[in-house]
Amino acid sequence: MPELPEVETVVRGLQSVLPGRRIVEFRSGKINVIKDLALLGDQIPGSRLVAVRRYGKFLHLELEPRASENARLFILIHLGMTGQLTVGAADEPVAPHTHIFFTLDDGRELRFRDPRRFGRVQIVSESRREELLGKLGLDPLEASAEQFRKQIANRRARIKALLMDQHVFRGMGNIYTDESLWRARIHPSRLGANLTAAEIAKLHSAVQHVLHEAIRLRGSSVSDYVDSEGQNGEFQLRHRVYQREGKKCSRCGTKIRRIIVAGRSSHFCPQCQRAPRTRKLRKKAPRRHAERRIKTAPVTTKTPE
DNA sequence: CTTACGGCCTGGGTGC
DNA sequence: TGCACCCAGGCCGTAA
Known part of the structure; x- marks a missing residue:
């Protein structure tokens, strides 16, 4: 598309x-x-x-x-x-x-x-x-690293959704979002606010690299895309994850997976792009601490002598 | 602010 | 060979 x-x-x-x-x-x-x-x-x-x-x-x-x-x-x-x-x-x-x-x-x-x-x-x-x-966001090819970072840091939405949101960045769609995230080794479900500065910097250069490469190869001919002369593009031959579910990751050999993130089908390598931690971790009964405090206080009886 | 969902469309894929 | 059915996917409006 x-x-x-x-x-x-x-x-x-x-x-x-x-x-x-x-x-x-x-x-x-x-x-x-x-x-x-x-x-x-x-x-x-x-x-x-x-x-x-x-x-x-x-x-x-x-x-x-x-x-x-x-x-x-x-x-x-x-x-x-x-x-x-x-x-x-x-x-x-x-x-x-x-x-x-x-x-x-x-x-x-x-x-x-x-x-x-x-x-x-x-x-x-x-x-x-x-x-x-006028409502559209930054052009990802024109955005500086700092401008790019500002659009992502502090955002609670998933990075997949942010990259595809035309009011944040104009021009990215499903193919180039998935390809860029793979290149930057970032899982599509990560929240913008949880990415490190280094990860965002890496994503910025990944996005630009992927887009430049795709333009050089005249786009991806999936679906009905042709150029103004009716010719196909070539970048679909270089896709690393998009529509490659079940095939091996070209970096590590792990099978590419496809999941739905922010309502969109998302292709990624589960090895290279680690899933974010679920917040299950802090679901433990919060009362424990209070109880422990009460118990521990009186127990501290020092044995004199 | 963020997510979910329905609607718009058709061709391609699946299953029988 | 055909047919019913499902679904992707960009974007918008609306609801939660």
């Missing part, structure tokens, strides 16, 4: 093609997946695309402001789990579940396809864009 490295790969592909192109036609398939289409949709044809950017898992296409108005418009796209955004010749056969077509002035077509329809395409004003993206 598309996470930060996949979206980054798509964005880079589109950056070499879209800027400067004009959208001459814009139409949707049988199912309209665009929110608020009536509001802004008629402003799309004739507009020129000026920039393609990534923000967390969101892609946005910036449109050149019209001469008549100064409002800047953006096409905001989230690929969900199975979304694809590709550019090809306009006369190419249309794959099933293709929902949106942007015909470009060079004869090509930008298409949005999404079998499961968890993805979203929105045409938004600049203020609406701020509203939607």
